[in-house]
Amino acid sequence: MQHLWTPWRSTYMKEKKHIENCIFCSATAANNDAKTLIVYRGQFAFVILNRYPYASGHVMIAPYEHVARLSQASEAAAEEIMRLARRTETILTVVYQPDGLNLGMNLGEAAGAGIDQHIHLHALPRWTGDANFMTTVGATRVLPESLDETYRKLSQAFAER
Numbered sequence: 001m002q003h004l005w006t007p008w009r010s011t012y013m014k015e016k017k018h019i020e021n022c023i024f025c026s027a028t029a030a031n032n033d034a035k036t037l038i039v040y041r042g043q044f045a046f047v048i049l050n051r052y053p054y055a056s057g058h059v060m061i062a063p064y065e066h067v068a069r070l071s072q073a074s075e076a077a078a079e080e081i082m083r084l085a086r087r088t089e090t091i092l093t094v095v096y097q098p099d100g101l102n103l104g105m106n107l108g109e110a111a112g113a114g115i116d117q118h119i120h121l122h123a124l125p126r127w128t129g130d131a132n133f134m135t136t137v138g139a140t141r142v143l144p145e146s147l148d149e150t151y152r153k154l155s156q157a158f159a160e161r
Contacts, residue, residue: 023118024048024062028046028064033155036048037049037151039155040155043076043080044065045062045063045064045080045084046061046064047061047088047158048060050122053124053147055124055126055130056096056145057095057096057125057154059154061081061120061121062119062121063077063080063119067119069119070119085121087161089103089123091157093125095153098126099126099127100125100126101125102122103121103123104121105120105122
């Protein structure tokens with residue numbers, strides 16, 4: 001078995017983050033999608049860039065409903081999250097041409113949810129060897145584009161598809 005050490009993750013998990021306001025609810029209420037990095041708004045759910053991405057193109061799909069568990073989301077929201085996951089898969093594949101994709105949802109702090117009070121599904125492109133020495137040894141991620149550039153690419157792709 002091979003092991004990939006991710007020292008930044010343990011530091012992140014040990015920190016107790018106190019979030020005054022839900023970042024997802026605050027982002028949608030702000031009505032400034034370019035500032036809050038919302039690349040697409042659906043009827044029951046939306047797609048937002050992760051401000052601390054693992055890779056360029058890392059987005060999160062969240063319902064407008066403030067719920068902590070998928071089972072608490074309305075049927076309409078849960079269905080739209082899955083439709084958006086499929087659409088996001090296609091868009092990330094076209095825009096970034098990755099070798100693979102990660103799609104996942106962490107429910108609860110013990111499962112690794114950094115924000116456990118509002119469900120969200122992560123979607124991010126992955127490339128063979130993208131966990132390079134900088135991330136592993138230097139606890140530093142190297143991203144080839146700015147969040148502004150990612151926002152431009154993905155908001156345009158969602159508008160077109």
